[in-house]
Amino acid sequence: MKEHSSDVIFFPEVITYSSDFQKEHLWRCRYTSTNSKSLHYKILLPLNVKPVSIEPKPIDKLHGFYTIGCYQTIPDTEFPFMEIAVIYEFIKNDIDASEWLDYISLSQGEETIHHKYYYSVSGKYSDILTKKHSDGNVIISRIRAFKNYDFERKGVNLIMVKASCSLTSYDFLAEDLLHCVKFFTLINDSEWHLAEELKSININSPASYSFYHPASWRYTERYNNQLMSYHSLIMKKNGLIHGIIDVYFLCANTAINKEQFCNLLMDKLKKNSYSAAKDITLKATINTLNNNIEELWAEELEINNSKSGEFMLVVFAGKAQKNWFYLIGSLTQKKKDFKLWATGKRAINIILNSLNNYDLIYEDAFYEKP
Helix, strand or coil, X not given: CCCCCCCCCCCCCCCCCCHHHHHHHEEEEEECCCCCHHHCEEEEEECCEEEEECCCEEECCEEEEEEEEEEEECCCCCCCCXXXXXXXXXXXXXXXXXXXXXXXXXXXCCEEEEEEEEEECCEEEEEEEEEEEECCEEEEEEEEEEEEEECCCCEEEEEEEEEEEEHHHHHHHHHHHHHHHHCCEECCCXXXXXXXXXXXXXXXXXXXXXXXXXXXXXEEEEEECCCEEEEEEEEEECCEEEEEEEEEEECCCCCCCHHHHHHHHHHHHHHCCCEXXXXXXXXXXXXXXXXXXXXXXXXXXEEEECCCEEEEEEEEEEEXXXXXXXXXEEECCCCCCHHHHHHHHXXXXXXXXXXXXXXXXXXXXXXXXX
16 A cells, blocks of 8 residues: 655644534534543544443553543444544643653654644643554544643643544545544633642842742752842652752843853863763744743753763753843753653743743633534
């Protein structure tokens, strides 16, 4: 069988079904078969697709993952076969749903051929199309990620809705798959799509700054004077440090610029016997949720030390309301521990999103109505 290339596989983003066709062709399934109310949901399915499993089942080789709903085309029907699975994982520390979805799909041998990102105060979300070889067939899947705070267990449920069919049926089923993932809604949406509470920090010197950080990160003010203040956040588990975020706030007329800061940082690393895979070369970037950051520059590099081992260094230089700030994240490498790496990246995003951003509201809703 000749395979489609990724540039010709259709990735519909707009609903073209009429209201009358939707009423005749689709039905709304209401799922309440788990004890956790935060996992109750509604999903649109084609009429020829019915539940085959509704009890939570652990997934082989994916510790902590459960399928809470599986739906398939009725046997002996002319409608092409498709399968929809609703899968979740419960976590205590906040991470981006998009990072989670990309990591899980890659670990399951899925090749992402299309993707679309959605940005929210609760992080970045993905809607992706993947391809996977299975028993001589090519399976196409439309997958979308969601998050919902669980008030009973004090954490967040990361949820993926995965609608799949064979490549040979995909052109016919593409919009059906889109309906299944696009109009999935949580019945008891918390509107707090983070895994933990946030704490606020307010600084008056050398200028006025404020930001949020996840409650799991321990905050310390290192020093504070008229020219610069230095603050540190530490992620600690089982007595071990798994992440450090250092933030420097400067006054408007401080002479040091971002290039000088990076040179000082590299010199400090070398003096402490750290070797870097490359020099720090800051690249301009944009924070989509914080208009108060006038400039933002970023770089990531791998750092090695004979005693401490390898870790990821994330560097940001930015200007907020004419004052420079610098942020350095020392994080666990992604290849070593994805969850710890993603937790550090998310904590940094929360700090940057909320820096002097007084209009930011963390309760949000991101569902679309059919």
